[in-house]
Amino acid sequence: MNIKFIPHSIALFLIFILAFSIPAQSAQAASPATLKVGSSGADVPDLQYRLKTLGYFNKDVTAYFGTTTLESLKRFQKDYGIASDGVAGKQTWETLKKVSVNQTELTLLARIIYAEARGESYKGQVAVGAVVMNRLASSSFPNSIRGVIEQPRAFTAVDDGQYKLTPDKTAYQAAQDAVKGYDPTGDALYYFNPQTATSDWIWSRKQTVKIGRHIFAV
Known part of the structure; x- marks a missing residue:
């Protein structure tokens, strides 16, 4: 064994350990604190x-x-x-x-509702929010509001840029009602416009209800 390489190997080992331990510590720090009466903070x-x-x-x-x-x-x-x-x-x-959602997530939910369904009835707008919340609760989708909404190819309005529009008060109210559990879709995980949908897969899903221009499905 060439002894000259031992210190170098130890140094590389320490760098390796630090590189993988720092993200783990950061992730733990980002987790919400355990809270009880008397707690304060962010x-x-x-x-x-x-x-x-x-x-x-x-x-x-x-x-x-x-x-x-x-x-x-x-x-x-x-x-x-x-x-x-x-x-x-x-x-x-x-x-x-x-x-549930925090304040930032409520805005994201209102944005996708406004982008996807601002021409729909109030019920139709809540329905879009309900689909997002149903996906959040499902193990088949990302585990955050942002992750659900911004999942690649999940929502047309994200792909075409309408998601960047500023939501109105109605979209915010629809978002709040969707979070509170108002779900007119029958636990739907998907929706589509039958006038424009070309995917055979989406048509194969079990349909639950039609609200305005959208068909909802599981």
């Missing part, structure tokens, strides 16, 4: 906003976890089959992120 308003979009939290969003947040969280946990301990831990956060 994750508290995120928690409150998500609970508010679902109708559980009815106060102004703050950076402090008080009794109102506690009771709101416990109601959410009970309704979603989580231990109703009033602590926002891993399971609570995972469930919240599957069924």
